[in-house]
Amino acid sequence: MMEFLGLYHYLVFPLLLMSGIYAVIAKRNLFKKLIGLALMQSAVFLLYITMAKVEGGTGPILKPGDEDVLYSNPLPEVLILTAIVVGISTAALGLGIIVRIKEEFGSVEEDVVRELGGR
Amino acid sequence: MLTAPLVMLLRPRRLAWAATTAASLCAFAIALSLTAAVLAGGRPHYEMGSWAAPYGIELVVDPFNALILLLVTGASSVALLAGARSIDSQIEDERQPLFYAAWLLALSGLAGIAVTGDAFNVFVFMEISSLASYVLVAGGPDRRALPAVFKYLVMGTIGATFYLIGIGLIYMMTGTLNLADMAERVGQVSDLRPVLVAAGFVTTGLALKAAVFPLHLWLPNAYTYAPHMVTAFLAACATKVSLYVLIRFDFMVFQPNLAEHGLQFALFLMPLALLALLVSSGVALFERNLKRLLAWSSVAQIGYMTLGVSLLTATGVTAGILHMFNHALAKGALFLAVAALAAGCGGVRLEQIRGAGRRMPWTMGAFVLAGLSLVGVPGTAGFVSKWYLLSAAIATEGHGAALAAVIVVTSLMALAYIWRVIEAAYFEEPAATGTTESKTGEAPVMLVAAAWLAALANIFFGLSPDVPLALAGQGADILLGYSP
Amino acid sequence: MFMTEIFSAFLLTLLVVTALAAVKTRNLFVSVMLTGIYSLLIAINFFLLDAADVALTEAAVGAGVATVFFLGALALTAEKERTPSAYRPVAIGIFIAVTLVLGYATLGMPSYGDPDAPVHVHVAPFYLEKTPEFIDIPNIVTAVLGSYRGYDTLGEVFVVFTAGIGVMFILGVRPSRKPGGTAMIASGENGLRHYLIPRVVGRLFIPFILLFGLYVQFHGEYSPGGGFQAGAIIASSIILYALLEGEERALRLIPRRVLNGLTAGGALLYGAVGVAGMLAGGNFLDYSVLASDPVKGQQMGLLIIEAGVGITVTGVLLTIFHAFAARERFG
Numbered sequence: 001m002m003e004f005l006g007l008y009h010y011l012v013f014p015l016l017l018m019s020g021i022y023a024v025i026a027k028r029n030l031f032k033k034l035i036g037l038a039l040m041q042s043a044v045f046l047l048y049i050t051m052a053k054v055e056g057g058t059g060p061i062l063k064p065g066d067e068d069v070l071y072s073n074p075l076p077e078v079l080i081l082t083a084i085v086v087g088i089s090t091a092a093l094g095l096g097i098i099v100r101i102k103e104e105f106g107s108v109e110e111d112v113v114r115e116l117g118g119r
Numbered sequence: 120m121l122t123a124p125l126v127m128l129l130r131p132r133r134l135a136w137a138a139t140t141a142a143s144l145c146a147f148a149i150a151l152s153l154t155a156a157v158l159a160g161g162r163p164h165y166e167m168g169s170w171a172a173p174y175g176i177e178l179v180v181d182p183f184n185a186l187i188l189l190l191v192t193g194a195s196s197v198a199l200l201a202g203a204r205s206i207d208s209q210i211e212d213e214r215q216p217l218f219y220a221a222w223l224l225a226l227s228g229l230a231g232i233a234v235t236g237d238a239f240n241v242f243v244f245m246e247i248s249s250l251a252s253y254v255l256v257a258g259g260p261d262r263r264a265l266p267a268v269f270k271y272l273v274m275g276t277i278g279a280t281f282y283l284i285g286i287g288l289i290y291m292m293t294g295t296l297n298l299a300d301m302a303e304r305v306g307q308v309s310d311l312r313p314v315l316v317a318a319g320f321v322t323t324g325l326a327l328k329a330a331v332f333p334l335h336l337w338l339p340n341a342y343t344y345a346p347h348m349v350t351a352f353l354a355a356c357a358t359k360v361s362l363y364v365l366i367r368f369d370f371m372v373f374q375p376n377l378a379e380h381g382l383q384f385a386l387f388l389m390p391l392a393l394l395a396l397l398v399s400s401g402v403a404l405f406e407r408n409l410k411r412l413l414a415w416s417s418v419a420q421i422g423y424m425t426l427g428v429s430l431l432t433a434t435g436v437t438a439g440i441l442h443m444f445n446h447a448l449a450k451g452a453l454f455l456a457v458a459a460l461a462a463g464c465g466g467v468r469l470e471q472i473r474g475a476g477r478r479m480p481w482t483m484g485a486f487v488l489a490g491l492s493l494v495g496v497p498g499t500a501g502f503v504s505k506w507y508l509l510s511a512a513i514a515t516e517g518h519g520a521a522l523a524a525v526i527v528v529t530s531l532m533a534l535a536y537i538w539r540v541i542e543a544a545y546f547e548e549p550a551a552t553g554t555t556e557s558k559t560g561e562a563p564v565m566l567v568a569a570a571w572l573a574a575l576a577n578i579f580f581g582l583s584p585d586v587p588l589a590l591a592g593q594g595a596d597i598l599l600g601y602s603p
Numbered sequence: 604m605f606m607t608e609i610f611s612a613f614l615l616t617l618l619v620v621t622a623l624a625a626v627k628t629r630n631l632f633v634s635v636m637l638t639g640i641y642s643l644l645i646a647i648n649f650f651l652l653d654a655a656d657v658a659l660t661e662a663a664v665g666a667g668v669a670t671v672f673f674l675g676a677l678a679l680t681a682e683k684e685r686t687p688s689a690y691r692p693v694a695i696g697i698f699i700a701v702t703l704v705l706g707y708a709t710l711g712m713p714s715y716g717d718p719d720a721p722v723h724v725h726v727a728p729f730y731l732e733k734t735p736e737f738i739d740i741p742n743i744v745t746a747v748l749g750s751y752r753g754y755d756t757l758g759e760v761f762v763v764f765t766a767g768i769g770v771m772f773i774l775g776v777r778p779s780r781k782p783g784g785t786a787m788i789a790s791g792e793n794g795l796r797h798y799l800i801p802r803v804v805g806r807l808f809i810p811f812i813l814l815f816g817l818y819v820q821f822h823g824e825y826s827p828g829g830g831f832q833a834g835a836i837i838a839s840s841i842i843l844y845a846l847l848e849g850e851e852r853a854l855r856l857i858p859r860r861v862l863n864g865l866t867a868g869g870a871l872l873y874g875a876v877g878v879a880g881m882l883a884g885g886n887f888l889d890y891s892v893l894a895s896d897p898v899k900g901q902q903m904g905l906l907i908i909e910a911g912v913g914i915t916v917t918g919v920l921l922t923i924f925h926a927f928a929a930r931e932r933f934g
Contacts, residue, residue, distance in 0.1 A: 012618065019619075020622070030269060036626065038665075040277070044284055049657060050652060072652070072654070074743040078744055079239055081748060086243070089765065090246070092672055093253055097257060098269070099680060240754065316705065
């Protein structure tokens with residue numbers, strides 16, 4: 001059962017990643033692009049955390065007394081915590097830029113902005 | 120880096136500039152001392168939090184990244200010293216402390232990437248510098264900077280995400296994030312397929328950030344519309360740092376362990392480098408906006424760097440690394456001169472700088488010198504790296520002659536586009552007065568002085584290139600030494 | 604357990620569906636909300652994968668704060684997606700290529716959950732085994748985050764800081780306030796004052812949320828939690844207040860100067876701890892030298908830097924919120 005689930009996890013990752021990339025490349029609307037970025041990043045988070053899991057393990061918080069408890073890996077968690085924060089920082093900046101673009105150019109559709117001299 | 124929050128709270132703009140410049144100069148001094156240590160044969164390294172790698176994060180300095188560190192801190196310091204007036208003219212007073220804070224953050228981000236020995240740490244600092252650069256680029260008065268920076272943000276984030284995927288895959292197969300440790304353990308991995316894929320992701324991600332053709336699309340607009348001093352700073356070093364990581368990763372971790380990866384690397388990068396050279400130089404020929412012309416030229420120059428490295432010989436790699444340094448000098452000087460021109464002529468288009476040769480002789484002089492270095496005229500720093508590049512190219516079996524031909528042709532193209540600027544400045548009459556206020560005389564002294572400093576540095580290192588050459592050469596040796 | 608696996612698979616499928624829907628829909632508001640739901644689903648998934656800290660963070664930050672920011676920006680620009688997709692063939696081409704490549708990689712990956720996989724054998728056991736000896740706190744994630752890889756976390760705090768000053772910088776250019784015009788979000792004095800139920804319920808919630816945030820902050824060494832999550836939660840409570848009572852009231856509660864101080868102060872605090880370590884004889888960010896007992900020193904150091912993180916995160920998130928909220932709708 002684990003096998004199938006594992007494979008499924010690994011399979012879902014490229015799908016999510018790709019829906020994100022598709023949004024970033026193919027969609028003209030700037031908001032959609034940012035959303036695509038967010039999707040991409042979350043997919044990567046899933047990848048990292050999936051590799052952290054140990055079958056039969058539990059969260060990496062030591063409980064007093066138990067000597068033989070199997071723990072899942074704490075390191076990817078740490079990395080992803082950082083990555084999540086980086087992700088939202090980028091998104092916040094991106095949103096700020098979108099707001100300014102709207103104010104200066106009157107639109108958040110890429111080709112309209114391009115025609116208005118944004119190139 | 121720690122000065123940044125302080126700066127933000129400092130309202131008076133003069134104070135903000137002073138603090139930022141002081142911090143930048145300190146960083147430069149540290150870089151110098153590290154370089155000295157490295158040249159004497161040492162390999163300084165430092166464990167963060169006193170935890171030994173691979174459990175903790177360590178900083179490592181060797182000739183290659185010492186060079187990069189010098190570049191980054193040097194470029195920042197020069198741009199800051201030169202540019203107070205230019206920044207004043209482009210950014211409102213109330214926002215300046217924030218601007219300088221962002222500058223410091225970009226500096227610390229880039230420096231952090233240069234010295235770290237941990238792959239994830241690279242990611243964190245890469246994002247610090249990237250986010251800070253987005254802010255810096257967006258800061259200017261030109262509203263076209265906004266879509267440019269959005270594109271930069273999107274492409275940069277994709278690059279970072281790909282990089283993250285790559286090191287995730289490597290981590291999955293080796294269990295470590297420390298570069299040196301990784302290099303060892305990758306060899307023991309049972310199934311190399313994920314590592315190969317990882318190599319692809321890491322390379323693509325970093326290539327995006329380094330503006331390697333064809334992933335360079337964000338660069339021309341971002342550099343053109345950014346405030347002038349920002350362009351000078353970033354053009355000199357930002358992409359080179361990403362290129363540094365790419366090269367380091369590839370030579371250290373991938374090549375020794377993936378069979379024939381070296382060949383794949385070369386096969387892949389070389390054509391891209393050549394394309395970068397030809398296409399970008401071509402576009403630059405037709406540009407009428409000075410900044411954009413120079414920006415396309417940068418894409419071409421990055422092509423030279425990638426070409427050198429993809430040759431996989433000691434000469435070639437040395438050439439590539441050396442060119443990073445030389446290009447920073449040359450482009451930095453050029454952009455500083457352009458900033459001065461902007462101040463003196465009111466703009467950066469070819470039409471606007473006509474006659475600048477007479478009105479602003481010092482500025483144009485610096486521009487010419489730096490331009491010559493860009494082309495690779497003997498006596499300039501650019502010549503040294505071009506020479507090495509040519510030697511390495513000719514030495515390549517098979518298509519060596521073709522490579523050399525491309526190098527020569529594109530250098531001529533560089534000559535052509537520099538010539539266009541010179542032509543406009545010296546041989547044409549200024550546009551009819553009445554449109555813009557006739558700006559007389561030279562640009563602010565500091566700016567011109569800095570441009571000259573950088574331009575002269577080109578000559579200095581052209582005539583006595585020992586230090587950069589030593590660093591580059593040693594760096595190349597180390598890189599090539601990773602392979603069995 | 605069998606049940607959790609089925610649930611997991613179900614969740615994953617739901618995840619893909621939500622993602623595709625968020626990409627496809629024309630209505631941007633729907634898209635943003637779907638992304639929020641997507642974040643929540645991923646958070647649940649993280650929890651199922653034993654990553655409680657990450658689940659908490661993703662829920663608080665991804666599903667909560669991110670959605671608020673997106674909606675804020677959306678309200679300021681009020682768009683429906685107008686033009687249809689372009690570059691489709693390129694995008695689909697990349698889609699297929701990358702999926703194939705990743706599929707290829709999957710062939711060599713260690714099995715899911717295998718305790719002998721490289722990641723579990725090399726560096727991780729050190730953290731799990733040695734932490735009681737060196738740091739003596741139960742939550743290993745916090746130990747790694749704050750101490751072993753504290754330098755990364757310092758960088759992370761500065762990323763947040765950069766975003767904060769970045770937004771301040773970019774949105775610092777104010778369009779002129781038209782007389783009689785009102786800010787779009789949480790308009791002026793009033794907020795949602797007219798709506799009784801949200802107000803009553805909301806006001807009831809706010810103190811609990813705050814309390815929970817503080818709990819998460821200080822209990823991070825023992826249970827999932829820590830500075831980032833706490834910062835996000837505390838910021839959320841204030842944002843809730845702002846939405847209910849009006850942005851200006853929230854500004855009076857925590858004025859700009861204080862916000863700026865928070866934003867910069869937290870980061871400085873973190874750095875100061877690092878420097879203190881150096882002054883006391885260790886390397887940068889070495890906490891064991893901060894107290895006579897190295898273990899106590901580690902714990903103290905962790906506590907302080909986590910506080911620094913929480914402070915900066917709160918400051919930045921609120922600053923960004925105010926930057927969006929105070930702006931007038933254009934066009």
